[in-house]
Amino acid sequence: MLSCADEALAARDPLLPDLRLLMDADACMSLIADRLGGPVQLVPRYLRYKPGTSCVLAADVLTSAGEQSWLITSYAAESAQKVAKAVERAPEGSVLVADPDRGLLMATEAADRDLPGLAALHDRRRQRLLRRLLGQHELMLDGLQLRTLRHNPHRRWVGTLSATDGPQALLRVYRPDHRRSCTDAIAALARSDLGTPRLLGLHKRLGVIAMEFLPGATLAGLGHPDDPGRDCAGYRSAGVALARLHACTGLALAPIAVTAEVSSVLKSSRQLARLMPDTAAEVTAITDSVAARLRALPSLQRPLHGDFSADQVVISDAGQASLIDLDSARLGDPASDLACAASALSRDVVLGGCSPESYDRRLRALLDGYVSAGADIDMERLATHEAAHLLRRALEPFRLRRTPEWASAARLLIERAGDVLRTGSLIGALR
Template sequence: MPQNDALIARDPGLPGLALLLDRSALEAGLGAPIAALGSLRYKPGTSCTRAVRLADGRHLWLKALTRDRHGQVLARGQDLAPQALRDRHVVAQSPAADRDIPGLKRLWPEQSRPAELARLLGDHPLSRAVLHPLSHRPTRRLVARLDAGGTRAFLKAYTRKAHAQALSGILLAATLGHGRVLAACAERGLIVSDWIDGRSLCPANDAALDPHAFRQAGAALATAHRAGLRTPFQATRFDAVRRLRALAKDIGRLLPEQRARANDLAERLVAALASVPEQYGLIHGDFSADQILVGAEDAITIIDWDRAAMGDQGSDLGSALARLEVQRLWHGLPEAAAKTATEALLAGYGDVRPLPASWSAQETAHLFLLLGEAFRHQLPDWPARTCALLDRVEAGLRTAPAPQVDPELPQLATLLDPQGAAQALAAHQSPTVVAPPKLRRHKPGRRALIDVTARDAAGDATDYLIKTRAKRADHATPAYHAALRAAGFTETGAGAFAVPEAWPGPPRLRAWSMRKVPGRTLTACLHPKAPVAPFRQAGRALAALHACHVEGVPRWTPEAEWDVLARALDHAANAHPGDAEALAGLRRAARIALDRVPKRPDVLLHRDFYPDQLLVEESRLWMIDLDLLAMGDRHVDVGNFLAHLDEQGLRDHGAVQVFDDHARAFLAGYQEAGTLDMASVRVLRDVSLARHLHICDRIASRKPCYPKLLAELSRWFDPGGAMGRAPHPACAMSVPRPGAAARTRAG
């Protein structure tokens, strides 16, 4: 198809890509007519995958590969492709070959299916059912219908990772009256659930739509949202940010001429979401009209709770409304019908509880997340459809209401105006702000961060960040930046560490600015299997900071460290009275442990040093957020960094030891230039980790981590009042020195 010619030309490493994008050519290569084509999953330069159902009923999944990968698959002997496909490095496999979904191996071929269903369902009549595949998303999920003498059920096969969340969601749906689980197997990733009869509200099935049904659906969603049910799975704002940025990258690969625009819109959406509060609670995770069935007596059932999680409930409404808008833009749904359905859904929700503040911003964000659908489904003229949706996202951002005025930050409205932003930058130059400033982060009543692009007199464009806060103007932090840059922390300095240029702003705006620097946060590099070299470099950077001297910084004393911990434990005790005894034990043990930390000469502390405060740009680390600089014990910074690794491991992977290799690398990097007392590191690491008990309560998405963190801390501290835990592995083991063998992953 002509619409794909440019894409195919840019990816010569996948000679089979053209086949998977052309139905007629694919039918010719397969030597059989195709009844249905699945959506595409495309990884430029690596692979393109698509499921097909042939007219004779066979199900296959096709994958276009590079020459080397194709040879590896052929060597395994699982390829069913005719020679015409093999010549183009395309493999064809049955669902049984989908190794990511373990349950499919025994459901194909058909002769092994009865035994597998009997093992799964026991004496249930469905154990003798006929299986009718409905959809297969290779490496993700297969959905099928089971039929046995008039009895029906859904059978879904998942990856092992997705199975746990899907089962949790379906069980929650059963609690809400939206179906029930008949059987499940975690080892195989299989779930069998009730077949639910009803009329789908998908606009493709009923162009006229039914306002009454949509109003009932809105009420049903609101009822689920206010039920107070919980799941351990999380859908955080950080997840949304990652999805938006990843989608922008995908659009840039599909339509390179739209790359800059997609990236810009993604960042504006990040700011838009940051400017509205989230209504935290149980969410469906993929809510749309497709997931709503109208049954007997107009009863509403919400199906497909596979992605149920704790998150911003405004995202469910935003997801549904975005899908309706795409039906209007791409599939001819009349504008009046889309408007009526939208109003009815919102009204029904409002009948039960107030609308989440974020629903409108979430609608625009979900429109953006649908940008790849026209390509994935190979809709006619998909590039034009994608651009039309980009236009719609841009219009949604233009018409979005301005962020609510923050009475504690009255200067915010001024700084979000181009002229006001230019005033904040005036100490550096006399710039012209070339686009509306974007609110990147906003903590109501406390502070805000604003993105600005400005041109200088020579016409050169530069990106800046403006920081403003409710307290008095911050003149100290720009001075700290200047002092550290004078000490060599520059992009042209001898070291591999730098801090951005920064300038004070007018006192009346309580703002200062800094040059925006490239890179991704060190947190983005934090994965159990990721290289640890950046963390070793972070240790070197911290040691270099500790060796500097900056005039006028305050002193951070052991008593100040204790006061912060004591307040955090007080907050935790008030929020969790049932844990009062355990928290009191932690308090006693921490007090004793801190008193035993030897007094040492002060060094320059960052005071909030953790992976989010470091940006990785190739071989350079940028250090940011220097407003808490102080003189104090070097082990405060080291312990704080390690505690953040512990908490991240516990929150994301269920164990504090997950990032031990990264911790060892960090300590090794520090000790290349500085000395550490490991006993003091352990104490201050534990003290910092204990502060996270209160952070778990302050941040809604971290609440599920509180009991796990308390259990870990209770094991480490002796409630009787002594430091009773064994040394943390990353602190207790010998730290590798430069040139020595180390049990860490290579960077």
Template sequence: MPNYTTYKPHNEISTIVRRQLMLPADSSLIHRDADLPGLAVLLNVDAFAAALQVELPEINIQSIRSTYVRYKRGTNCLVAYELNVAGTKVPIYAKAFGANSWNKLQKYRNEISVPGSLGVGRLILAAYGIAVCFFPNDRDLKQLPQLVDQQTRKHLLHKMSATDLYETQLLNLRYKPERRYVGQLRTDTNIQAVVKAYTTEDYLQAKTNAQAFHSGTVLHIAPTLGYSDGDRLLAFEWISRLPLHEAIAQPQFNYDAVTLTGAALAEVHAQNPANLNVLSRNAEAQSLLSMAADLSFICPPIADLAQNLAKQFAQELRSLPQLTYPIHGDFNAEQVLLGENNVTFLDFDRAVRSDPAADLGSFIARLEHDKLRGNLSLYRLERIKEALLQSYPTSFLYNRIELYTAIALFRLACEPFRYREPNWHEKTAAILQQVETILQPLSTPQSA
């Protein structure tokens, strides 16, 4: 669960329901990154809420929780929060800057904003080098205010050729500030569509990927309902089906659903879509080395293990031939919806041309992660792996599935910190130890 603190009116912190204390790992990080003074405020929800309450004394912040962190040492740190004000959940985010923070804060201050649900659009905490944005104001997702407002949303839907969605309401589903927004368009009785808002940097490839794949025998792709290049928006048909990750969590589970998923994944890998980016072996290796450097700074006790694992990954990857199969790029059970005779795959934003073993490894790594969290038994994990590979032709993959399982699990090591989980440093170490366990029996991969 994210960090959570409850407040009394007039900025008096309740000693009865106060739950969050600064973790030693957070305190250590703050001490080591002296170039980012606002970090001490953002990583402590007590301190951030107090600073916010001073600037907005008329607002009674009943509770606050941090939900997401994006951190670049010495440069900036973005933290998303959810406020509870008068029983209403209010999403906001704050970004702290290091050197030249005055210039960067000025850019936020000069941005055109609309009043959020609390009546304020942006707030500058100059003493800490922090800019605060109240939803729907977003530095890089400038289309959000128009999307959230019902009247201007109709204009956007018209530009997207989605006029049949005029009378829908918008419900927030997922929001990563300055990255991507996902909302649900629905009436009082029906869910009709999903709308996604992208940054300028990410939109064109996301649009290309969304239109690159087609449905097959057991594979179903959610249709694109419309788009607006100028507003960087995509709309998709809402598919009312049971997500695979929810089915897996049920006491009684039919493993045939996973076998069907493996067959559908094989259909993805057999297609020949145009204009997908190629992910090189060297780029994969370099990203893992960079991630190890970040993990080492955030959590020094695991530095040696993280760097050794990344070096081993880099060596293994660079020894393999380049493959250019179309892959999903972020494949896991949350991206799969179950039908009677087919399965729907969602969210091809990260689709590239690369090694198909990466998708299989990504799927299995999420199961390993669930097992570490106590949400999945070893028996069920092994049964799911067996069912997934039963319908997928794996003979040409050799032991690269295990390699990519370890790689994908390694990439998940940043999630406990990113999503502000209690004792995130211990969970990060546990993930890396499991990565090491998966890697131990692997021999040098054979050529594909």
């Protein structure tokens, strides 16, 4: 069932007749069950929307054949040729439903046209590719199972390669033209003493890299409401690890240009205005203020994670934190990483995955660890970056499809961005 915000969005985009379908998990399940002739379960994971052009839903789908990661794509009206071309280019067996007249395509993740490495991991080239990636590392390559962790359609895929005794390696697939900047960052950090995952192998043309899998639990999966002590210890350890990264010198990382940061915020602002036109004036005012403040900040060139949150930290059995998912690592302002973590926790609060009490406890523990390792926090820089990250995060309630009330959740994040600009980051009150 669609929310009022979903209905309003679909009504504003008549060029995508199946936009309603992709925003309605029950309707998707019903259509798939009808086409396949059997019961279906579907869990939305990510929705990629280009107004007037296309919409792609990445979802976990359970059928009689087992669980698979699917891409369900709606093309603009009169796009039969696009569907036909997509079917022609898709690996054998990956297309499950194709309706050119309707502009609808349902396929496994292997059919992601911009990630050719995914197709290679699902067809007869798989063993040859794995030998090239991992053959020199004495890993058993027969009988390994591929498991999807995250898939941002047409941008990036992350998964594990597992044997019966557990994961053997982490695989990442990129658009081939984006692969180099990602692997350069990962390799630069792997040469440090930070304990980040090693780069095991890569295939340049297919955009596939294999990385060391670090044992332990992600910080996001560690927290438990009945065990706040364990929760705090993990966040404190993460703060120490982040401070160590920020203190590193001599890393061959590319700098983040302030123009790129401003461009990212402006892009998020435009996307929010399309999703929720009634917020356009407020979002524009916040965006203008954030952009001006970013341009005014004196440049800093310190190593950054670039996408720091609880999902990007692994806690070992001994309680030590290691940073993972470092393909966005760059040189820039350390306050951006702290702001990124704070904005992710704010998103979790509005989506119901984190209580306000847990937000305070986790953020305070992160800061305690960070400062205990000798790092300092510039509150003006932090507020500017936090507002920027909150604007970017405001798109995630729509994209992640965790609640039909995504518009209300997005508004709360937009309001929070405005509050941070006016009164400063909540981090200041927690220190």
